[in-house]
Amino acid sequence: MCSPFALFALLPVQITDTLYNAFFRRNSVFVSTVFVGAFAFSLGFDTAINRVWDNWNKGKQWKDIRAKYVAPAGGADE
């Protein structure tokens, strides 16, 4: 039983019923939940992927090496 549904199988009937009644019963609620979930998912996904990218390219991006080339404060232009 290493399937992810094992988690569901562990849930008592009351919880799955509550889940059903809360989200799945009415299509309007179901669809809205899906859209809100998609919004949250894409936000989280983008954040996570960007973090991975920045971590992978640490020390190579302009924002990492800007301090070496741009004099901090003072603003003595160019």
Next chain:
Amino acid sequence: MALPIRAASFKPYNLAVTTRSLPSGVPIAPGISLYAKGYGDHGHGHGHGGASRSDAAPSWASGMRLGGSKFESKTVMNAPASRGVHTSSKAPLPSPSPYAVPDWSHYKTENTSTNRAISYFMVGTMGVLGASAAKSTITDFLATMAASADVLALAKVEVSMSSIPLAKNVIIKWRGKPVFIRHRTEDEIKEARSVDIKTLRDPQTDEDRVKRPEWLVMLGVCTHLGCVPIGESGDYGGWFCPCHGSHYDISGRARKGPAPLNLEIPPYDFDDPDDKIVVG
């Protein structure tokens, strides 16, 4: 092989009469092979492959052999039967018909609620992923229609604030048009704010026209016919258009002459960390 004798064959054979009787009356049957091959046996029992038939009675229990001209058959009556045979009159249970519907009730769940939740959960998850993918696809597609970074970079002009001393005008070019930037003094600010806007042709307070009172940023195009006004001139200490004589005050508002409107204010912002004004 004289005769094909196979145990697995259920075909009846009618053996031709090959026996004859000796004068003494003993039957003689030359040429009969009494050797029945087992399954997978290839005829010479030296041990490899071909298990001996399990349903054959052991040789000590029964057997037949040709001895000289005699055909002997031996059966020990108390030998254990090696083949199960129903001897009762009761027929065995019929095997189920191959066309009958099997009994699946064993597989039926007793927890429909969980299964329903799983099904809808999978549908919903698919929907979430699909909607998310569709949204990014459309967003990326629309992003291809937006101005690219190089175009956007050209659309902005940066001016260093520290390069403009107090009470000085700077004219820069922004999108093909001149932009006036004036570093105003306290007196000029006071003067611009003391005007009663009810007397103006295009009533606008100085507060509405500047983001920071000391910095006045406006488009240097006369609102009359589009000439470029001259700075620090005119009756009101601001700008004067030489083409048709429009006067603008120190806040860039039309005060005299044919100009119908105040000088336009472009979008601009202050970039304090870099000490710059960004027009555009």
